[in-house]
Amino acid sequence: MGLADSGGSEAVLLLPLAFSAPRHRLAQMGLRRTVALALVGLITAANALALIALIASLLSAEEKSGGELLLKGATIWSTNVITFGLLFWEVDRGGPIRRQSADPPPRDFQFPQDENPPFAEPNWLPRLVDYVYISYTNAIAFSPTDSMPLSRRAKTMMLTESAISATTVLLVAARAVNILR
Numbered sequence: 001m002g003l004a005d006s007g008g009s010e011a012v013l014l015l016p017l018a019f020s021a022p023r024h025r026l027a028q029m030g031l032r033r034t035v036a037l038a039l040v041g042l043i044t045a046a047n048a049l050a051l052i053a054l055i056a057s058l059l060s061a062e063e064k065s066g067g068e069l070l071l072k073g074a075t076i077w078s079t080n081v082i083t084f085g086l087l088f089w090e091v092d093r094g095g096p097i098r099r100q101s102a103d104p105p106p107r108d109f110q111f112p113q114d115e116n117p118p119f120a121e122p123n124w125l126p127r128l129v130d131y132v133y134i135s136y137t138n139a140i141a142f143s144p145t146d147s148m149p150l151s152r153r154a155k156t157m158m159l160t161e162s163a164i165s166a167t168t169v170l171l172v173a174a175r176a177v178n179i180l181r
Helices: 007-018 020-029 032-059 066-094 128-141 152-180
Strands: none
Touching: 032 066, 032 152, 066 128, 066 152, 128 152
C-alpha cells in the first residue's frame, strides 16, 4: 500500500481530536490548540505526500485502473477539504475559544453574516461547518466564494488548498479519462 492509499492513516490522526476526554485534558493544560494544529499539519503533510506519490505513479504510468485512480484522487481531495476546514477553524481569530472571548484577535475571514447582521441569527458566530464550507467551496471553485480571506495568512492557506485541489482534480481527471477510453 502506497502513500496514495493511506486514507486510513489520516483517520487515525483525527481520532485524538474526536474524543472529548483527551481534548478536555489538553484544554486544561493549555495545549489543545497546539496539538490540534500539529495534528492538522501532520495530516496535511501526509496528504501532500500522498498527492506527490500519486503524481509519481501517474508519470511512471503505473496507474492502470481508472476507477482506482479516481478513488485515490477523491480520497486526497476530500482529506484536503476536511483538513483545511479544520485549519481555518483553528486559525481564524485565534481559534474557537478566543473567537468567543470579549476581545478576540482580528478576523481572518469575512462571513456574509458579519456584513449583514439582520440576516444572521442573533449572536451568530462561525462554527466548524462554516469553515468546512469555505474549504469545500474553495476546493471546488479554486477561489473563495461567499467568505473572503482578510489576512495574508488566510490567503496563503486558501492558495495552498486550491493548489492541492486543482493539482489533484486536473491530473487525476486527465489520466482517468485516458485510462477509461
